[in-house]
Amino acid sequence: MRLQYNCSSCRNTNYFRPVIATRGDLQMKMGDEVEVKCKFCKEMQKKHINKITAVADKRMLLIGGVLGLVSAIILWLSFGAIGVVTAIIPILIGVYESHAANSFNKYMIRRK
Ligand SMILES: [Zn+2]
Known part of the structure; x- marks a missing residue:
């Protein structure tokens, strides 16, 4: 399983780490929002963790x-x-x- 999100400025798909099994655990570890940096346009952004989706690896x-x-x-x-x-x-x-x-x-x- 991999976790991914789309960059809000360049729309590219980024992979999120660490991969945590459930969104509930992710919230406990990281809070409701996570700070991520797009690896394509290097922009820092806050993502609500509902915007992070899991895909089969x-x-x-x-x-x-x-x-x-x-x-x-x-x-x-x-x-x-x-x-x-x-x-x-x-x-x-x-x-x-x-x-x-x-x-x-x-x-x-x-x-x-
Ligand atoms: Zn981007």
Whole structure:
């Protein structure tokens, strides 16, 4: 999972760190607004944390895909067709990633 926001001046997508599992935890650690610096136009800005959204991390999907493929091949060579079940690893990671992103996004902080 990655956290991202759009810069209010240049509209580019920035990634937010640290990645915190829920918006509630983010609020506890950082408050209602976070100070961020756009890496494209270098502008400092305050973002309400409701403006920060989570997306599935495509790097994780890629790693999962490679892992799933490699282990499927190895297990297929040693155990035959049963090894192919490990090909579901990337699917599981995909499900986990989108679930994590969804649960972050669905919780919104009440605005004062
Ligand atoms: Zn910008």
